[in-house]
Amino acid sequence: MSTLKISDLHVSVNTEAGQKPILNGINLEIDSNQTHAIMGPNGSGKSTLAYSLAGHPKYEVTGGSVTLDGEDVLDMTVDERAKAGLFLAMQYPVEVPGVTVTNFLRSAKTAIDGEAPKLRNWTKDLKSAMEQLRVDPEFATRNVNEGFSGGEKKRHEILQMEMLKPKFAVLDETDSGLDVDALRIVSEGVNRVRETTDVGVLLITHYTRILRYIKPDFVHVIVKGKVAEEGGPELAERLENEGYDRFLSSAV
């Protein structure tokens, strides 16, 4: 079993106007096979948490720690974090000109496993994952995210999660911009990985909609860069009915 431990994490974002503090002491502990939903109003710091875990250079950690099975994640470069088993499904996946999806996925798998995947199994697994995510086979020869629709980009993120089999996956608003059918297909993809591996999932979302498809074990509400409330799945239901108003008014 693995554990991702976030302790008193403080993060600032570098803006043109200087450093702006976003996270003000986040504490979270996630074990393998658990799914934690991170919810909160816009601007509460949810995406900042996701990007700081992955090591985006725009975000600066000003205090606290993140460890994966005791290893200091914050000390690792972006690629080392991925090799350690962290995966971030991005809200806005980046277009990479000149690199085909096939080439990208194989390079990523090779980097993470430390050796090239066996060609026959790899091709078979990739084909099957693409079929299940209803991804057009032609997709494989296109450049990464270039000209993809919003839904295609999200499916491509989950395809990577399926192929790379991380220890911990952070899904940053994977539900945003998806229609009902696409949401179901993407959620099924995430659930397949949960069933077939020991992945721990940090599911970041503004809405409760995706939680109907991906059932969380725990729900954490982040407000103004701190965890304001924690509970089981019932907390999500309460948010569904009440919204975030009570957190916002009490936090003012």
Next chain:
Amino acid sequence: MTDTTNPLGVSEHSHGAGVHVPDAKRDARTRSFDVADFPVPTGREEEWRFSPVRKLSDFFADAPGEARLNVTGELPAGVTVEEISLDAAQELGILEPEDRAAAVAANRTSSVTHYTVSADTELTEAVVIHADGTGTDLVHGHVVVSVGANAKATIVVEHEGLTRYSELVSLVVGDGADLTFVSLQLWDDGAQHLGQHDAIVGKDAKLKHIVVTLGGDIVRLNANVRYSANGGEAELLGLYFADAGQHLEHRTYIDHNTAKATSNVMYKGALQGKDARSVWIGDVLIRPEALGIDTYELNRNLILTDGARADSVPNLEIETGDIEGAGHASSTGRFDEEHLFYLMSRGIPEDVARQLVVRGFFNEVIQKIQVPEIEEVLSARIEDELSRSVL
């Protein structure tokens, strides 16, 4: 990444290269063997406006230059070489120079080097000619390649070393012949190279013209194609990688002056470093008699770092609508920190990420080159360019 595609019927528009609109038709440009017909460029002319003409003044001077490149290479049976006069070269039906530097090169070289592939010869391996620089004295060169009817040949000219080289290359592709001509610019830093490559393509003949420009401070190559009869095919491929301070300029001009011919131009370039500069100009003229022709021009640039600049200008002049197709595409994309973050967040180390992007980008054009003799050189040199990355 921006992308513009121009469908049939739009003859003139700008692709981000400023407000300059050429006032004359492409065909109106002077062509002559007489140097006096070309004024010394000032940099304001349409064909020189992107070029660092002030650094090239002695390329325009009508003065002797007896220096030569050091040329080595073995010729197989069916291929001969001889030194001939300019008059004799003109009798072979070569095209006239289109700018002053090419006219000076033709007139001031000590002799014309004429390679002949005799009719019906089919070479199975590429002829590789090394033409190396010998220093900074200005070199004038004129190379003519005549390929006889129904012959098939691949000729690679590999340029290395330090030079200041002004050349006219004249390709005469006979009826039914198939010529692949490759010019590799692997010059040392400090080299300067101006070239005009003119091809005249015979009836049902094929020309594949390939330029790979990686080395040199200033390289400016024009590749011009005209047809001597119907049914010719021309494929022009280019690959360039501009580092800090390099000016790499490539111009193509397809003069569709016969019926049923085709042309396909694909140039791709990567740029990295401060003041890395590339220029691509792709001109096509479809004359009234060019019935049923098909043409496409494509240029893509990948900017790897800040401080680099790529200009890309396709120009299509259509004088008959009775054609199969005519189009072009031009784009310039950036490799930025977000790309790097995305690739690295999937475990890919930074150096591999950069290689992946650049190799992938060039792949489309490398696949079309299909000259095994240069594949290794090419991939090694591209790796070398990447390893010199300024980041």
